[in-house]
Amino acid sequence: MAASSNSSLSGSSVSSDPEDYQPPIWKSYLYQLQQEAPRPKRITCPQEMENRPRYYGREFHGMISREYADELLGGAEGAYLIRESRRQPGTHTLALRFGHQTLNYRLFYDGKHFVGEKRFESVHDLVTDGLITLYIETKAAEYIAKMTTNPIYEHLGYTSLLKDKMTHRRGRSEPRRVTFQRDDNKITTSPLVRHSALKDPEKQSSYDKIHNFKVHTFRGPHWCEYCANFMWGLIAQGVRCSDCGLNVHKQCSKLVPSDCQPDLRRIKKVFSCDLTTLVKAHNTTRPMVVDMCIKEIELRGLQSEGLYRVSGFSEHIEDVRLAFDRDGEKADISANVYNDINIIAGALKLYLRDLPIPVITFDVYSRFIQAAKIPNPDARLEAIHEGLLQLPPAHYETLRYLMRHLKKVTMFEKENFMNAENLGIVFGPTLMQPPEQNALATLNDMRHQKLIIQLLIEHEDVLF
Structure with a gap:
């Protein structure tokens, strides 16, 4: 039943290195079934119905x-009628x-016609669309149930290209775990540990990112880039990643690895863009x-009085x-x-505040709040460090x-009047929501x- 053949009908956007490109084998069985599906036959009412809704035609009886x-x-x-x-x-x-x-379906209208999710x-x-779906799901139920078991995803040029890009990406190493030595029930940091934590070199790392799949209507025949099977139907045949353009069946999207490599052409803006998406698109850490x-700011603003507390003009920001x-x-943000350096400082705060997922993510927010409540200073630092280990690499x-x-900012406290506590007041709600x-x-x-922000600044050399 699982017929396969080469096909040039795919609208797939699979990319690969030209030197080792091999055309994927698109499985055309489901496409053939769609071609065989019954065609709609409207049964019209012979007389005009006075109570016919304006959004129905002569198929209303x-x-x-x-x-x-x-x-x-x-x-x-x-054949069908309403x-x-x-x-x-x-x-x-x-x-x-x-x-x-004869199958009977409750029919709805809200500006578009629907009996289920599709409009x-x-x-x-x-x-x-209904006839296509019924025909394919009737004829190929067993095939559909098994179509994700033999994916071609790992063999496509798309993933090969990603792996090559990720090899050259610079990221952070797994954060060095700070060990706290116990002495007479008191937790202390070792000077050796403190020194080793001070210089934690950046190493290569994979910035894993899940795909941002959204239901999509494909124009013309399209094949799934995970299982290589045809995406059937007239509309909403599958999903497309709005960050990298990967096209897959909805059921296949649950099996795709977290290896999204955003395409700069698809990133419409910088502000309010997910942090991991932005750094992967620009290939930065x-x-x-x-x-x-x-x-x-470090070039010309560290001694500016009230740095980060004084607001710049909102229209300039x-x-x-x-x-x-x-x-x-x-972008030119030079003097x-x-x-006014407060404009640049305000823009930085605005960027951090507008992130859809804060720098200290929603997932670990409560962990940091609970850490702040620990009375023992050293145990509190240990809990904060554990929270940092849970952050995604880009964050x-x-x-x-x-x-x-910000630690550098505090070194000029006599000039700018901004200590770690003041900066904690400014950046707390910005970095943690x-x-x-x-x-x-x-x-x-x-x-x-x-x-939390005050302690992160004061103990930056140990915690990171």
């Missing part, structure tokens, strides 16, 4: 019984002949916004955001354009780099947020 609808369909495969329910007046039913029987511009398209803003979204790493690297910068927005809980957590 008014309030008739199931038996009469079955008689009108005449046993022709693919009737008003006698049991529930005002509701409508699609009567459809398939498999030598269609016309009843004819809905019936066409941290967002270039963070690197560029910090570099500019918005200009910086638009410059990054438009020009990326070519020639923005003389860890961003936080590490930012804390190293509770998973559920509850005003009271957020208010109660603010002092813990401040303390």
Whole structure:
């Protein structure tokens, strides 16, 4: 039953190294079945129905019984009509002949026609898609159940290209675990451990990222880039990753590894973009916004009074955001354009605040809040360090780099009047946001947020 053949009909976007490119073998069995599926045959009502809804055509037959609808369909495969329910007046039913029987579906309209998840511009398209799905699922139920067991995904040029890119990516090593030596029930840090934690070299690492799949309607025949089988139907045949463009069946999307490599052409903006998506798209360990803003601030703003506390003009900060979204790493944020360093500091805070997933992620937020409540200072640092180990690589690297910068800011406290506690007040709510927005809980957590950032700055050399 599992027929396979080469096919040039695929609209797939699989890429590969030209030197070792091998055309994938697209499995055409399901495509052949779609071609064989019954075609819709509209059974029209001979007279005009006064109570016909405006969004139905002559296929509407008014309030008739199931038996009469079955008689009108005449046993022709693919024949269909719409009737008003006698049991529930005002509701409508699609009567459809398939498999030598009449199937009845509750029909809905909300601007588009639907009986399930898919929504269609016309009843004819809905019936066409339904007949294709019924035919394929009837004829190939066993095949569909097994079609994900022999994927070609690992052999496609797409994954080979990813592995090659990831080999050259620089990331962080697994953070060095800080060990705390116990002496008479008191936890202390060893000077040797402190020294070793001070210099933790960057090493190669994989920034794993799950695909951002969204239901997609493919124009023309399309094959799944995981199992190589045809994606059947008229609309919403599968899902596409909006970050890298991978096209797969909905059921196959659950089996695809977390190896998304975002394509810069698909990243529409820099601000409000998921942090891991952005660094993978730019092939960097941290967002270039963070690197560029910090570099500019350290060049000319470390002694600026009230740095990060004093706000720049909001319209100028918005200009910086638009410059990054438009020009990326070519954005000009120099003193020639923005003389007030508070504008650059404000833009950095805005970037961090607008991340869809905060730097200290929702998943580990409660772990850090609980760590802040530990009374023993050394045990508290150990708990914070354990929390850092749970951060995704891009988030860890961003936080590490930012804390190293803020430590530099505190070294100029006499000039800028910004110590670790002040910076904790500023950056606590920016870097840490509770998973559920509850005003009271957020208010109660603010002092813990401040303390966490304060400790990350003060103990940056040990914790990272």
